[in-house]
Amino acid sequence: MSALHIKKGASKHSAYNLRPTFSDVMERHTLAVLVENEPGVLARVIGLFSGRGYNIESLTVAEVDHTGHLSRITIVTTGTPQVIEQIKAQLGRIVPVHDVHDLTVEGASVERELAMLKVIGEGDKRVEALRLADIFRANVVDSTLNSFVFEITGAPEKIDAFADLMRPLGLSEIARTGVAALLRGD
Amino acid sequence: MVVQALKDQGVDTVFGYPGGAVLPIYDEIFQQNDIRHILVRHEQGAVHAAEGYARSTGKPGVALVTSGPGATNAVTGLTDALMDSIPIIVLTGQVPTFMIGSDAFQEADTVGITRPCTKHNWLVKETDQLAATLHEAFHVATAGRPGPVLIDIPKDVQFATGKYAPPKPSTSHYQPRLKGDMEEITELVAAMETAKRPIFYTGGGVINSGPAASQLLRELVDATGFPITSTLMGLGAYPASGKNWLGMLGMHGLYEANLAMHDCDLMINIGARFDDRITGRIDAFSPKSIKAHIDIDPSSINKVIKADIPIVGDVAHVLEDILKVWKSRGRKTNAEAVAKWMGVIDGWRSKNCLAYTNSETSIKPQYALERLEALTKDRKDRFICTEVGQHQMWAAQFLGFEDPNHWMTSGGLGTMGYGFPASIGVQMAHPDALVINVAGEASWLMNMQELGTAAQYRLPVKQFILNNERLGMVRQWQELLHGERYSHSWSEALPDFVKLAEAFGAKGILCKDPADLDDAIMEMIEYDGPVIFDCLVEKHENCFPMIPSGKAHNEMLLGEAETQGVIDAKGSILV
Numbered sequence: 001m002s003a004l005h006i007k008k009g010a011s012k013h014s015a016y017n018l019r020p021t022f023s024d025v026m027e028r029h030t031l032a033v034l035v036e037n038e039p040g041v042l043a044r045v046i047g048l049f050s051g052r053g054y055n056i057e058s059l060t061v062a063e064v065d066h067t068g069h070l071s072r073i074t075i076v077t078t079g080t081p082q083v084i085e086q087i088k089a090q091l092g093r094i095v096p097v098h099d100v101h102d103l104t105v106e107g108a109s110v111e112r113e114l115a116m117l118k119v120i121g122e123g124d125k126r127v128e129a130l131r132l133a134d135i136f137r138a139n140v141v142d143s144t145l146n147s148f149v150f151e152i153t154g155a156p157e158k159i160d161a162f163a164d165l166m167r168p169l170g171l172s173e174i175a176r177t178g179v180a181a182l183l184r185g186d
Numbered sequence: 187m188v189v190q191a192l193k194d195q196g197v198d199t200v201f202g203y204p205g206g207a208v209l210p211i212y213d214e215i216f217q218q219n220d221i222r223h224i225l226v227r228h229e230q231g232a233v234h235a236a237e238g239y240a241r242s243t244g245k246p247g248v249a250l251v252t253s254g255p256g257a258t259n260a261v262t263g264l265t266d267a268l269m270d271s272i273p274i275i276v277l278t279g280q281v282p283t284f285m286i287g288s289d290a291f292q293e294a295d296t297v298g299i300t301r302p303c304t305k306h307n308w309l310v311k312e313t314d315q316l317a318a319t320l321h322e323a324f325h326v327a328t329a330g331r332p333g334p335v336l337i338d339i340p341k342d343v344q345f346a347t348g349k350y351a352p353p354k355p356s357t358s359h360y361q362p363r364l365k366g367d368m369e370e371i372t373e374l375v376a377a378m379e380t381a382k383r384p385i386f387y388t389g390g391g392v393i394n395s396g397p398a399a400s401q402l403l404r405e406l407v408d409a410t411g412f413p414i415t416s417t418l419m420g421l422g423a424y425p426a427s428g429k430n431w432l433g434m435l436g437m438h439g440l441y442e443a444n445l446a447m448h449d450c451d452l453m454i455n456i457g458a459r460f461d462d463r464i465t466g467r468i469d470a471f472s473p474k475s476i477k478a479h480i481d482i483d484p485s486s487i488n489k490v491i492k493a494d495i496p497i498v499g500d501v502a503h504v505l506e507d508i509l510k511v512w513k514s515r516g517r518k519t520n521a522e523a524v525a526k527w528m529g530v531i532d533g534w535r536s537k538n539c540l541a542y543t544n545s546e547t548s549i550k551p552q553y554a555l556e557r558l559e560a561l562t563k564d565r566k567d568r569f570i571c572t573e574v575g576q577h578q579m580w581a582a583q584f585l586g587f588e589d590p591n592h593w594m595t596s597g598g599l600g601t602m603g604y605g606f607p608a609s610i611g612v613q614m615a616h617p618d619a620l621v622i623n624v625a626g627e628a629s630w631l632m633n634m635q636e637l638g639t640a641a642q643y644r645l646p647v648k649q650f651i652l653n654n655e656r657l658g659m660v661r662q663w664q665e666l667l668h669g670e671r672y673s674h675s676w677s678e679a680l681p682d683f684v685k686l687a688e689a690f691g692a693k694g695i696l697c698k699d700p701a702d703l704d705d706a707i708m709e710m711i712e713y714d715g716p717v718i719f720d721c722l723v724e725k726h727e728n729c730f731p732m733i734p735s736g737k738a739h740n741e742m743l744l745g746e747a748e749t750q751g752v753i754d755a756k757g758s759i760l761v
Contacts, residue, residue, distance in 0.1 A: 047301055089485035093485050
């Protein structure tokens, strides 16, 4: 069935591995879920996670195909292999879900997140913040005499690292978009 | 437009209750004669009746209720249908679109409330979308794993006139796969050829797949000679009189069925979902077997029990392919080993796990059901509904089902109050059939208002109440688990059921002497109209066999053995 992305032929060769080994190891997976852009569809996805006790580390959603009324939800989740398989199967069961891709198993993927950080400080701290921002290729999108707003794009770990460095330099606020991800290559 | 869409979908009966937000639809219903509307006495009853209709016909059931309280009262029925995969369509009225969100009179966020308890739901805000949404709802409810759907229709959309389009084959992307993977099917057939201790474990999915699935199952079981057991929901797919039938499995299943599940080397799960009532302790569940799992819903596979041979597909399609492959490979089985296996099972069967001590002075509930079975089993048109509790398990143990769609019970959700309205739905679908609801007095009281419905339409539903003046299953658990402290598990201030029946113009029968039982049952069957049969039974009878919570299949309790302390602290937190 297409919504579940189970390929014709052997199901064990599909992205939906129906023969997992049950293990207790927690894994982090990035799922890309293509959904019909209709009212309530995000609530269905979120309700599934809260109702069945799954984790959401990050979730982003936006329309990606205006004519086809499709939105792409990127979810970063953690769980044992069995739980991850359940999450995918349960997502596939939601009627307006067209496709579920597990970017973590389907091949190498790129993950990017955008964050904005407000740093308040004066003197050396201000200079240091600007210098580090340069190293991290963060842009200054707003500036006053005692504050900057930096915009940074990158893998979540890079943003974590940047935020850690900004903290002693006067980090006062941070806004993150959550992860967007695509498979590499064609 | 709504009524036209229902007609075009082949609907002949709607169960409902009017209210302000559905008046335009009721006005249309008034002005036509093709669809019968059955006025229930509570919206929960409408949904359960639709479930009974659906379960006994294989067609989707339809309920129509108003906004706000009408919709919230439907929630239990929707959840029940979701758990048991019953296709129903519930139409709810809604306040006009321009008033949504204003806390209007009888407004509720119906699609929000019912999102987790429906397979899918829709709020239709544009009249032009209404017809297509209604048709799509029938597709979603019945395609793949069936389930309840809900359409919320604001009152202004009901009043407006729009374009009506008749149903056409669904073009939506929701097209669940029906055919199983041939590679996996071949692997299963190969396992069947060599298995020494095989067993079929079947569930409600066989019934949902349609009559062809039951036919194919019977052919496969009889041709291979493998034993077969079934869940509560799957009873009737294989006939109880069949020679390979082991009886129901699970918490209150038969000893031979559960031990066969525990010791088998090949388990073939067809349309069942390894429910916790079936598996008992997961890590001790059938430790030595290869497990094949056939299910149309991929999320059922590996959810609870790891499947060695997973097959995603519709039961009828998969069984057809299994038979085809098995025959083409020469119809092989390990006949000698299977015969030996049947011998082992016969040894377990000789325990006679359903044995009970009968009494000459009081009616044992098991005896009441044995007599009911003896006096009604020859009727092909017998349909049985149940409520939830001890009586339900006894009914599953002591009544034999020969055909699918003749057994309506609330399995997954365990809804007390299901049986009576369900029996009304069954009787509407089968006007001349013998429809019996085996009930406990406490469950029955939960939807007793439907006596008004049964009386109004003169539906000859037989309410066979095993009255022990207790919440029997709760009492049993309190006896086993909570030091015999029977907290609030008795039925105080019960009505006089005979007078209650008469007050509604129905017939009431009271029976308390085992010697009178047969005559009383015959009187119930022969009466043309609704009957409440108040069968006063032994008050402290426990339902055995039983696998206590947190125990494995081979740790079953049989009969009135010493049952104290059998459930450890870990097990007692399970329900």
